[in-house]
Amino acid sequence: MNKQGRSSAVDAGLEHQELFPIREVSRLTGVNPVTLRAWERRYGLIQPTRTASGHRLYSQADIDDIRSILGWLERGVAVSKVGSILVRCQAQVQQSSDLMxxxxxxxxxxxxxxxxxxxxxxxxxxxxxxxxxxxxxxxxxxxxxxxxxxxxxxxxxxxxxxxxxxxxxxxxxxxxxxxxxRLQLARMARSRTVLLAPLPGPCHELELLVTALLLGSDEVGVSLLAPGQPLQELMLICERLKPDALVLFSNQAPTVELSKRLERLVVGLECPLLLAGEVAELAQDSLAGSPVACLGAESSVMRQRLRQFLAGQLDT
CATH class of the missing domain: 1.10.1240 (Methyltransferase, Methionine Synthase (B12-binding Domains); Chain A, domain 1)
Incomplete structure (x- = not known):
């Protein structure tokens, strides 16, 4: 087959398999062909496929690996160490995919x-x-x-x-x-007690129950108030129960008057006031610098921030 015929065959194969010759990869990544060959032979960082005549062909995954290698080199990692890092990263990606x-x-x-x-x-x-x-x-x-x-x-x-x-x-x-x-089974004496109440408005009881379950820990016990709890009566309940903190929960967008209502409530409370759920994420900026702390919406983050706040390590 003449040179033009071989070129046409290779081009057709590349288009079908989405593979790229070394010069094209060099153009796309900025890494010269000599370096690409060294990364392959000396360090085993990339393993391109070969044509019948021995020409290297790189997949999109190979190109992504090359760009990843460049990223690690720019961070100061020696090229001899990059291979083990890539293996760990690929294992983490695979593990994440398997978990999904x-x-x-x-x-x-x-x-x-x-x-x-x-x-x-x-x-x-x-x-x-x-x-x-x-x-x-x-x-x-x-x-x-x-x-x-x-x-x-x-x-x-x-x-x-x-x-x-x-x-x-x-x-x-x-x-x-x-x-x-599970909440009933978890009703044991804890060193700290938190009162969890829903904000006025639509609230699914299940989301509130799950939040109560996931906020609790070996150190923190959670007492739960039912949907429909009047906001203005929370001061009375906190006065009687004396929790270490009051956490208000909602997965709804904050209303225009929420900040003012919370500011009025916190004045009459003898315990800190915190916000949890999607409302905490959405109202965080508007409540910055106020006495109200936002725990966020993701369970592990909420639990960690609650512990930090009760330990005096989290500012409002």
Whole structure:
């Protein structure tokens, strides 16, 4: 085959397989071909495929690795050390992908049990997930995404599909029961006590229960007030219960008057006032410098910030 024919064949192969010759990779990355060959031969950092005639062909993944290598070199890492770093990074990516696949598999099984209204299977799945995952993952990564999808009309039902409301209510009732049981089991004397109350407005009881469960720890016990709790009566309750902190929860956007209502409330409280849930994320800027501390919306972050605040290590 003449040179032009070989070139055409290679070009066709590259287009089909999304592979690139070394000169094109050099142009795309700014790394000269001599260096690319050295990284391959001396350090094993990249392993391009070869044509029948021995020409190197690089995939998009190889190009991404080359750019990653450049990034580590720019940070001052010796080229001889980059290989082990890349291996660890690739292992972490693979582990993350494997975890995601496991979570999706659990979610699918949960959804199928909910679609069958199969309480026994749902209890079995909950116990299995609980045995193999931390509480944050049990709810945040596995069960609550299914709950949210059903609430939004997803999860295989489609918007306004017949049976969607019943399926969501079935899962909601199941999870409220399981979380309530765990909260009861956790009712032990703790060195610190936090009172958790919902902000006025729409609030799903399950989200409040899960927040109470995930905020608690060996040092911090959480007492929970039900949805519908009047905001103006919280001063009276705190006066009687004397918690170490009052945490107000909501996953709704903050209202225009929220800051003023919180400022009035905090004046009459004898304990610190904190905000948790999506409202804490959205109101954080407007409350900066106020006596109200924002814990955020992600469970592990909320728990960590709560501990820091109670220890005097977190400013409002």
């Amino acid at each position: 696949n496991v979570r999706l598999a659990w979610q699918q099984q949960i959804l199928e049990a909910v679609q069958r209204f199969d309480s026994a299977s749902l209890h079995r799945l909950f116990d299995q997930v609980l045995a193999g995952h931390p509480l944050d993952q049990v709810f945040g990564d596995i069960f609550m995404p299914v709950w949210h999808d059903l609430a939004a009309g997803q999860g295989g039902y489609g918007p306004r599909a017949f049976g969607q409301a019943s399926a969501w209510l079935f899962l909601d009732q199941f999870l409220r029961g399981r979380v309530f049981v």
